[in-house]
Amino acid sequence: xxQVVSDPKTNPLRVGLRAGGATVPAVFVIFGxxxxxAHRKLLPAIYNLGARGLLPNRFAVVGYARSEMTDDExxxxxxxxxxxFSRTQIDESYWTAFADSLHYVSGAFDDQEAFRALGERLARxxxxxxxxGNRVYYLSTPASFFPVIVDNMGQTGLNDPxxxxxxxxxxxxxxxxxxxxxxxxxxxxxxxxxxxYRIDHYLGKETVQNIFVFRFANAIFEPVWTNRYVDHVQxxxxxxxxxxxxxxxxxxxxxxxxxxxxxxxxxxxxxxxEPPAAFEADAVxxxxxxxxxxxxxxxxxxxxxxxxxxxxxxxxxxxxxxxEEGVPADSNTPTFIAARMEIDNWRWAGTPFYIxxxxxxxxxxxxxxxxxxxxxxxxFTMGAAEHxxxxxxxxxxxxxxxxxxxxxxxxxxxxxxxxxxxxDFLYGSAFLHDVPEAYETLILDAIRGDRTLFTPQDGVxxxxxxxxxxxxxxxxxxxxxxxSGSWGPEAAFELITRDGRRWRRP
Amino acid sequence: MIANPPVELTDLAQVERxxxxxRERGTGSVRATTLNLVVxxxxxxxxxxxxxxxxxxxxxxxxxxxxxTAGSGGVRATVSTSCWLGSGMQQVCSEQIFLTARxxxxxxxxxSLLVTDLPTFAWWQGPIPEGLGVLADLARLSSFxxxxxxxxxxxxVARVGGLDSWVTDLAxxxxxxxxxxxxxVFDRPAAAAALAExxxxxxxxxxxxxxxxxxxxxxxxxxxxxxxxxxRTHVERVAVRxxxxxxxxxxxxxxxxxxxxxxxxxxxPIVLPILDASTLLGRALDIRAADEVFEAAxxxxxxxxx
Ligand SMILES: NC(=O)c1ccc[n+]([C@@H]2O[C@H](COP(=O)([O-])OP(=O)(O)OC[C@H]3O[C@@H](n4cnc5c(N)ncnc54)[C@H](OP(=O)(O)O)[C@@H]3O)[C@@H](O)[C@H]2O)c1
Numbered sequence: 001x002x003q004v005v006s007d008p009k010t011n012p013l014r015v016g017l018r019a020g021g022a023t024v025p026a027v028f029v030i031f032g033x034x035x036x037x038a039h040r041k042l043l044p045a046i047y048n049l050g051a052r053g054l055l056p057n058r059f060a061v062v063g064y065a066r067s068e069m070t071d072d073e074x075x076x077x078x079x080x081x082x083x084x085f086s087r088t089q090i091d092e093s094y095w096t097a098f099a100d101s102l103h104y105v106s107g108a109f110d111d112q113e114a115f116r117a118l119g120e121r122l123a124r125x126x127x128x129x130x131x132x133g134n135r136v137y138y139l140s141t142p143a144s145f146f147p148v149i150v151d152n153m154g155q156t157g158l159n160d161p162x163x164x165x166x167x168x169x170x171x172x173x174x175x176x177x178x179x180x181x182x183x184x185x186x187x188x189x190x191x192x193x194x195x196x197y198r199i200d201h202y203l204g205k206e207t208v209q210n211i212f213v214f215r216f217a218n219a220i221f222e223p224v225w226t227n228r229y230v231d232h233v234q235x236x237x238x239x240x241x242x243x244x245x246x247x248x249x250x251x252x253x254x255x256x257x258x259x260x261x262x263x264x265x266x267x268x269x270x271x272x273x274e275p276p277a278a279f280e281a282d283a284v285x286x287x288x289x290x291x292x293x294x295x296x297x298x299x300x301x302x303x304x305x306x307x308x309x310x311x312x313x314x315x316x317x318x319x320x321x322x323x324e325e326g327v328p329a330d331s332n333t334p335t336f337i338a339a340r341m342e343i344d345n346w347r348w349a350g351t352p353f354y355i356x357x358x359x360x361x362x363x364x365x366x367x368x369x370x371x372x373x374x375x376x377x378x379x380f381t382m383g384a385a386e387h388x389x390x391x392x393x394x395x396x397x398x399x400x401x402x403x404x405x406x407x408x409x410x411x412x413x414x415x416x417x418x419x420x421x422x423x424d425f426l427y428g429s430a431f432l433h434d435v436p437e438a439y440e441t442l443i444l445d446a447i448r449g450d451r452t453l454f455t456p457q458d459g460v461x462x463x464x465x466x467x468x469x470x471x472x473x474x475x476x477x478x479x480x481x482x483x484s485g486s487w488g489p490e491a492a493f494e495l496i497t498r499d500g501r502r503w504r505r506p
Numbered sequence: 507m508i509a510n511p512p513v514e515l516t517d518l519a520q521v522e523r524x525x526x527x528x529r530e531r532g533t534g535s536v537r538a539t540t541l542n543l544v545v546x547x548x549x550x551x552x553x554x555x556x557x558x559x560x561x562x563x564x565x566x567x568x569x570x571x572x573x574x575t576a577g578s579g580g581v582r583a584t585v586s587t588s589c590w591l592g593s594g595m596q597q598v599c600s601e602q603i604f605l606t607a608r609x610x611x612x613x614x615x616x617x618s619l620l621v622t623d624l625p626t627f628a629w630w631q632g633p634i635p636e637g638l639g640v641l642a643d644l645a646r647l648s649s650f651x652x653x654x655x656x657x658x659x660x661x662x663v664a665r666v667g668g669l670d671s672w673v674t675d676l677a678x679x680x681x682x683x684x685x686x687x688x689x690x691v692f693d694r695p696a697a698a699a700a701l702a703e704x705x706x707x708x709x710x711x712x713x714x715x716x717x718x719x720x721x722x723x724x725x726x727x728x729x730x731x732x733x734x735x736x737x738r739t740h741v742e743r744v745a746v747r748x749x750x751x752x753x754x755x756x757x758x759x760x761x762x763x764x765x766x767x768x769x770x771x772x773x774x775p776i777v778l779p780i781l782d783a784s785t786l787l788g789r790a791l792d793i794r795a796a797d798e799v800f801e802a803a804x805x806x807x808x809x810x811x812x
Contacts, residue, residue, distance in 0.1 A: 010695070011692050011698055013692055013722075014693075017682075017689055050777065051777070057690045057776050093761055097763045129772060130771060
């Protein structure tokens with residue numbers, strides 16, 4: 001059937017209108033609609049998009065889960081979660097319209113009859129809401145359910161509606177390369193790659209997207225963004241929290257699967273990628289994948305693993321990982337990694353990327369520090385430049401997003417004395433807009449069909465190829481214990497000092 | 507919001523120093539400023555209205571506002587800074603300079619106070635005078651001039667458009683949700699065909715917004731669209747007639763969510779917020795380029811009336 005398109009070519013009234021919102025009608029189907037993610041993130045994000053006028057005018061949400069419930073009961077649940085979790089207050093006049101667009105279908109994931117009933121319900125909703133057979137399916141369930149859900153969608157025709165079908169899946173995308181491929185094969189049985197939206201909510205954060213703008217919208221940084229001028233790059237993703245209540249999950253996962261394989265490699269790719277021809281899905285994703293292809297896999301020799309011991313974080317005494325509830329006393333799960341990484345391409349050969357990430361660090365901070373080389377010749381007396389440090393440019397992602405440039409300046413004195421100064425720009429001092437939640441950005445993109453911020457399968461596979469050899473080597477041996485509230489084990493410092501460099505103190 | 511106490515000055519050369527002292531009293535960190543906003547506020551009532559609007563938008567767009575009032579005697583300026591605390595420790599700060607001078611001295615006084623090399627907006631609140639006068643002087647200092655055709659006239663807005671400054675009409679921004687709603691009706695291939703048949707727009711709302719909407723339809727469709735109008739405080743209903751079929755968008759008076767219906771479309775709710783002056787001003791300050799769709803709509807609306 002002919003699809004609705006909000007295209008200025010066919011509809012001249014569209015010229016100059018609403019670049020930001022979604023216009024093509026659709027039904028948003030949440031599998032696992034009663035779960036934690038649906039209530040804490042998805043429903044509030046959809047509500048806020050709608051209240052800001054960014055959803056298509058013809059739109060509906062259908063929740064699917066096992067619990068028996070009527071539409072009205074689901075609306076009540078949704079209302080309660082909005083009251084708890086939405087970043088904005090509920091606007092009563094919009095709530096009425098939003099509630100009308102919320103529906104619920106009860107059924108198990110392995111029940112094809114229930115899927116057929118869902119399909120019939122969706123057809124009725126199309127008739128009632130004018131949503132034209134367009135579907136965005138969101139699998140908000142543990143990954144173990146993906147295969148059965150996707151297969152049943154295929155067998156009951158939910159993957160092939162009258163309009164378009166897209167499927168959004170949450171990480172983890174596999175546990176290693178092999179399971180990542182299996183998962184892709186499963187999903188590909190019912191959907192083509194271009195219909196699949198793999199969400200890494202990290203990429204929806206304004207601050208992460210800003211790395212891209214910073215690099216490619218400013219003429220002054222890109223020319224020096226190479227091994228010719230950059231001595232090395234440091235990426236730090238530090239959390240002050242411990243494992244909290246997720247011991248079972250974390251025991252299975254560990255720091256590499258939890259942070260490195262997805263978030264950290266994504267940040268590395270954004271920092272190191274070549275400029276894409278356009279900020280468009282294929283161009284951006286290809287460049288990111290290309291730089292990951294050039295990134296050498298993590299190796300045992302160039303990494304240090306740690307596990308937090310007891311200690312103090314921000315003045316509070318905290319227990320060791322091995323003493324946390326649900327963690328076996330002899331657990332070998334790493335909560336920290338420091339690594340020296342290399343990118344074998346024209347731009348970066350010889351410029352190492354040092355990464356570190358861990359739990360129970362002194363504070364929560366994510367930053368990228370680009371350390372420049374020293375000038376080739378200092379035309380000053382030794383004494384004048386004694387304390388001069390090399391230039392560095394720090395992109396702080398969280399908290400207090402900003403950019404800080406370190407350079408040398410003449411200290412006021414009758415002779416030439418150079419000291420190092422920092423020039424800070426805090427993003428938040430220039431813009432105090434209410435920042436959308438990452439899920440809002442990503443859900444809107446999925447509804448609009450913009451895949452730029454979603455991870456393609458080749459990118460997922462490459463990131464596993466980078467991590468898998470190390471995960472294999474780490475099966476044996478034990479992590480070094482570091483005190484909670486420190487920047488990791490001693491060996492992490494040696495990893496960088498042996499190269500004649502040192503970690504920044506974020 | 508944290509506001510530093512205002513400082514009154516009679517020497518404009520002292521203004522920068524007073525603002526720098528405000529910065530010192532704050533966190534002492536570097537602060538960002540993203541634009542100059544020059545406001546002409548002829549009466550005390552305009553000044554306090556401006557003050558309230560600045561309180562609403564200053565936190566999301568750190569700016570230097572220069573609020574100019576014509577008066578007798580020498581130049582006087584009252585200078586203050588307001589800061590808003592963001593997440594973490596960072597502050598967003600806006601500076602306000604309330605300036606009084608003889609009308610003919612105002613433009614040069616304003617010019618001396620603009621932050622160098624930032625986009626400058628002139629916000630003209632009242633009716634647009636026949637001969638433009640001070641408005642023309644302020645527009646010449648600015649890249650963008652913000653007016654509201656609802657409180658002046660479309661013809662006046664068109665005259666401002668003749669100056670060397672891009673014009674943003676708040677009435678046009680107020681109409682944006684309505685334009686989006688009307689456009690969305692014609693996204694369906696079946697309805698898109700009906701576009702060729704659009705003859706009449708029936709608008710219940712303020713006359714100038716109604717004329718702008720009809721001008722917009724005419725200029726987009728390249729054909730004269732007749733306007734039928736009923737006066738209301740806000741736009742409440744737009745019906746587009748295409749020969750036989752009619753497409754309607756309506757919103758209950760004072761409500762925020764309306765509905766859309768028409769031949770071949772499923773009736774559906776639609777978010778149509780009533781945007782207040784400071785929200786509109788904030789949006790106007792985010793526009794950094796000419797709006798050709800608006801220019802064509804205005805030209806069509808004005809041309810037809812003439
Ligand atoms: N929670 C978070 O903050 C978070 C953050 C990032 C990523 N994620 C990812 O998001 C996904 C969902 O996580 P979650 O925490 O929301 O999970 P959850 O709270 O365990 O929710 C699971 C949902 O699936 C439904 N369900 C379970 N078994 C079912 C079956 N056999 N048939 C039909 N429905 C069934 C449950 O419905 P009933 O209750 O009706 O049985 C519930 O709605 C996971 O992939 C997770 O990794 C979660």
